[in-house]
Amino acid sequence: MNSEDVAGVLAQTLKYVGAFAGKTVVVKIGGSTLGSHDTTLEDLVTLQRIGLIPVVVHGGGATISTWLRRIGAEPRFAGGLRVTDPETMEVVLMTLAGKVNKELVAQVQALGGQAVGFSGIDGGLLQGRRRSETLGLVGTVTAVRLGLVHVVMASGFIPLIAPIAIGEGGEALNLNADTAAAEIAVALRAEKLVFLTDVPGIKGADGILIPQMTARRARELIEVGVISGGMVPKTEACLRGLDGVSRCHIIDGRVAHALIRELFTDSGVGTMITDGD
Ligand SMILES: Nc1ncnc2c1ncn2[C@@H]1O[C@H](COP(=O)(O)OP(=O)(O)OP(=O)(O)O)[C@@H](O)[C@H]1O
């Protein structure tokens, strides 16, 4: 089946089920999974073809680290978040809002989709303030102004958002992309929030995938360090997402058509975190 056929089948499905009619899906794509075998961008274009415009937030940690090293700076992390001094912030702005964002838009366009790329600074989308002294210019989101997202979607374009916030003094603040995706999803009251990453989902201490867990269990696994590194902000973003989103999933972006499988089949992939104990 080519992608036109896939779109046809999905259009039928939607006609009968109406599953996502009038609803929004927020997708976070990890910079690291977007290699040559990743089909996520194809899936996003397929969704657009059937009239379901996804809202996309992208990461790009690997690209930021590469460019930091090129200028002789060493990437530093604390609790899965990038310690962001002013020099690092310049690189974050140039890579995330520049190279990574524009390359993604270009790829979506090349696949026949229509996308507009911007950052959380544009239209004042993501308002923030500094999260802590130690992390430097890392932001926590204080307000979300969806105006630009609505305009872009109403015009039929996929919004592709770089996770940067604007501080009270107009300064740019670095956001973890998972955090940004969760805040946007909650503001949109999205039907689903899907995190695509480079592992099958959340793994337990034994290294085996945990398909479903409660919010409480997720907090425990962070506490004991089974969930570590970049999975900490991702899991916390899932927990935040539960404030306004019906379902939050962490899935493997390396699996072919993982996003379409997640949205349109019953075969659950990855980890779903549910509210409660
Ligand atoms: N319990 C766990 N289960 C699965 N992965 C884990 C766990 N604890 C830590 N990790 C790590 O979290 C990583 C995923 O987070 P990471 O921030 O690196 O990727 P990403 O968010 O998809 O990409 P980006 O940060 O570029 O947007 C995995 O590659 C894995 O090394």
Ligand SMILES: [Mg+2]
């Ligand atoms: Mg990450």
